Amino acid sequence: xxxxxxxxxxxxxxGEAAIRAGCQLYFAYPITPQSELPQLLARRMPEEGRxxxxxxxxxxxxxxxxxxxxxxxxxxxxxxxxxxxxxxxxISYIAGxxxxxxxxxxxRGGPGLGGIQxxxxxxxxxxxxxxxxxxxLIVLAPASVQEMVxxxxxxxxxxxxxxxxxxxxxxxxLGQMMEPVEFGDIKAEIPSxxxxxxxxxxxARNVINSLYLDPNKLEEHxxxxxxxxxxxxxxxxxxxxxNLADAQLVVxxxxxxxxxxxxxxxxxxxxxxxxxxxxxxxxxxxxxxxIAQAAEKAAAFLSLELxxxxxxxxxxxxxxxRRPVHFYGRTGGIIPTPQEVYEEIKKLAGEEVAK
Amino acid sequence: xxxxxxxxxxxSDVTTHYCPGCTHGIIHRLVAETIDELGILERTIGVASxxxxxxxxxxxxxxxxxxxxGRAPAVATGIKRALPDSIVFTYQGDGDLASIGTxxxxxxxxxxxxxxxxxxxxxxxxxxxxxMAPTTLVGQVTTTSPRGxxxxxxxxxxxxxxxxxxxxxxxxxxxxAVNSPANIMKAKRAIKQAFTVQVExxxxxxxxxxxxxxxxxxxxxxxxxxxxDDNMIPYYPLAEFKVSGEVK
Amino acid sequence: MAKVEFNEERCKGCGLCTVVCPExxxxxxxxxxxxxxxxxxxxxxxxxxxxxxxxxxCPDCVIKVYR
Numbered sequence: 121x122x123x124x125x126x127x128x129x130x131x132x133x134x135g136e137a138a139i140r141a142g143c144q145l146y147f148a149y150p151i152t153p154q155s156e157l158p159q160l161l162a163r164r165m166p167e168e169g170r171x172x173x174x175x176x177x178x179x180x181x182x183x184x185x186x187x188x189x190x191x192x193x194x195x196x197x198x199x200x201x202x203x204x205x206x207x208x209x210x211i212s213y214i215a216g217x218x219x220x221x222x223x224x225x226x227x228r229g230g231p232g233l234g235g236i237q238x239x240x241x242x243x244x245x246x247x248x249x250x251x252x253x254x255x256x257l258i259v260l261a262p263a264s265v266q267e268m269v270x271x272x273x274x275x276x277x278x279x280x281x282x283x284x285x286x287x288x289x290x291x292x293x294l295g296q297m298m299e300p301v302e303f304g305d306i307k308a309e310i311p312s313x314x315x316x317x318x319x320x321x322x323x324a325r326n327v328i329n330s331l332y333l334d335p336n337k338l339e340e341h342x343x344x345x346x347x348x349x350x351x352x353x354x355x356x357x358x359x360x361x362x363n364l365a366d367a368q369l370v371v372x373x374x375x376x377x378x379x380x381x382x383x384x385x386x387x388x389x390x391x392x393x394x395x396x397x398x399x400x401x402x403x404x405x406x407x408x409x410x411i412a413q414a415a416e417k418a419a420a421f422l423s424l425e426l427x428x429x430x431x432x433x434x435x436x437x438x439x440x441x442r443r444p445v446h447f448y449g450r451t452g453g454i455i456p457t458p459q460e461v462y463e464e465i466k467k468l469a470g471e472e473v474a475k
Numbered sequence: 476x477x478x479x480x481x482x483x484x485x486x487s488d489v490t491t492h493y494c495p496g497c498t499h500g501i502i503h504r505l506v507a508e509t510i511d512e513l514g515i516l517e518r519t520i521g522v523a524s525x526x527x528x529x530x531x532x533x534x535x536x537x538x539x540x541x542x543x544x545g546r547a548p549a550v551a552t553g554i555k556r557a558l559p560d561s562i563v564f565t566y567q568g569d570g571d572l573a574s575i576g577t578x579x580x581x582x583x584x585x586x587x588x589x590x591x592x593x594x595x596x597x598x599x600x601x602x603x604x605x606x607m608a609p610t611t612l613v614g615q616v617t618t619t620s621p622r623g624x625x626x627x628x629x630x631x632x633x634x635x636x637x638x639x640x641x642x643x644x645x646x647x648x649x650x651x652a653v654n655s656p657a658n659i660m661k662a663k664r665a666i667k668q669a670f671t672v673q674v675e676x677x678x679x680x681x682x683x684x685x686x687x688x689x690x691x692x693x694x695x696x697x698x699x700x701x702x703x704d705d706n707m708i709p710y711y712p713l714a715e716f717k718v719s720g721e722v723k
Numbered sequence: 724m725a726k727v728e729f730n731e732e733r734c735k736g737c738g739l740c741t742v743v744c745p746e747x748x749x750x751x752x753x754x755x756x757x758x759x760x761x762x763x764x765x766x767x768x769x770x771x772x773x774x775x776x777x778x779x780x781c782p783d784c785v786i787k788v789y790r
Binding site for chain 3: 689
């Protein structure tokens with residue numbers, strides 16, 4: 121399979137990438153629209169001598185992840201929005217205890233039971249904490265099935281590099297779409313983990329814990345975590361751009377929205393409108409610097425999301441009042457057409473030019 | 476003269492935060508003696524829960540993971556599936572295991588996870604100040620049942636040992652108490668058997684240990700031993716409910 | 724011959740040992756230790772049989788038994 125392209129469904133591509141990245145355990149729970157991933161791994165993990173276990177709930181699954189990660193293993197779980205809500209307690213504990221793991225969220229419409237169609241309305245939950253306390257997840261947002269592969273592999277590496285949970289934030293469209301992918305570059309390079317609870321075997325005991333009853337110690341721990349997040353912000357920002365250099369109207373979009381935006385921008389360019397795309401690949405750390413830089417030349421920004429407007433707040437923060445930041449979104453599982461996004465771009469371009 | 480009784484190696488040489496007369500200390504020692512006698516300290520990983528025993532990781536010399544309230548059996552599952560040659564145990568109170576953690580304990584037991592669960596039952600949420608728990612006895616006064624547990628409002632106390640014994644995945648299950656030297660000897664035998672099951676057969680074992688809570692029962696430590704005898708044992712009978720996978 | 728040693732600075736004065744001793748030779752002292760508790764102590768060590776019941780009920784493992 122090395123170097124060969126295969127046609128693969130997004131959800132399944134994540135599973136194959138995880139196996140090649142050395143994922144040793146996967147804890148599952150069924151939920152639409154990601155059930156193809158546990159179904160694939162139920163078959164494939166035992167074939168590779170790895171562990172597949174379907175837990176009794178998403179809560180149990182994330183706690184199994186905590187245990188296995190604390191024991192030094194590469195471990196993953198996946199779910200969709202309502203199930204990710206259930207995992208928030210466990211994710212906070214994982215972040216507090218500084219354990220590496222990969223959590224895949226194939227986002228669907230919310231709030232509550234919501235719908236099973238795609239959405240991007242978990243942005244706040246993913247990037248601003250989600251669970252209690254001051255912590256961050258590294259959040260990776262693929263926009264193609266190949267990126268589902270590449271970013272899943274990257275997720276395991278970043279998780280181990282920073283001893284932090286990493287979220288791969290997809291959506292139902294990406295999960296279900298089929299595109300050619302290749303796995304050639306993935307290597308499972310797992311660092312040593314002297315902190316893990318593997319049984320003492322002669323060393324001093326290790327304790328995996330997030331409890332610090334002494335406020336001085338808890339403050340120290342929190343600043344330690346923050347210092348880590350500053351390092352991540354300094355080193356791990358990733359984004360892509362399309363027609364950005366001379367763009368007057370910059371569309372900021374990730375995942376499936378970015379693909380729609382790209383087509384709409386091509387339509388706008390054909391119409392003489394200088395539109396461009398800035399596509400965050402890491403949602404945390406957010407490409408604040410790149411957006412601030414684009415704000416020097418651009419006249420306005422448009423945040424395009426499958427939500428009521430979440431990432432738009434981070435775009436506004438990055439632009440810092442220098443330029444107007446607009447928002448266009450559809451929710452409930454409705455996906456905008458390139459035509460309607462192009463109309464929005466045209467409308468905004470008209471308003472901004474008129475200024 | 477030689478030493479015939481001293482602190483086990485696996486029990487940390489520190490003063491615990493437990494109240495005077497709280498029998499958590501006895502149970503910790505029985506687990507430590509077992510770890511010493513089976514020679515498993517170097518490959519044992521404990522999972523601490525949330526309750527008075529949250530700091531258990533400071534009191535036994537093995538590796539530890541601290542788990543969220545009720546989740547210890549799931550955490551233990553993750554550890555054991557990652558490291559099948561390790562010995563994994565959880566140490567949980569009644570508020571932790573029989574309330575918020577009922578799903579996790581039932582399913583870990585049902586899957587027959589090769590772990591050992593030490594379930595300490597003192598009929599209340601001790602650490603948070605003595606609130607009613609699913610194990611609080613009928614009529615028992617607690618800070619959230621100030622008029623005594625009313626079965627119309629709160630149902631009857633949960634007998635976890637009896638319920639879990641019905642699961643095929645359970646290899647060994649016993650209920651013991653630590654309120655007298657005779658009961659402590661029997662408790663030690665049960666705890667040692669529970670760990671031995673994991674070491675030898677790789678099966679699931681649970682020991683429910685009836686324990687005192689002098690502070691929240693508003694009794695002195697000696698009175699609390701008697702209260703356990705008079706009130707808890709009649710409702711929570713001491714027995715081996717399952718041995719080698721067979722219901723007794 | 725038998726004797727017990729109490730680590731009096733670790734004792735929390737809970738009194739459990741005083742009620743299980745078959746020879747009734749353990750009592751709480753009048754003085755207090757550094758933690759503010761009245762530690763348990765043996766009045767008549769020559770009557771100690773080394774049965775270990777006190778040590779086995781002590782929640783704080785403060786008793787060492789010799790026989």
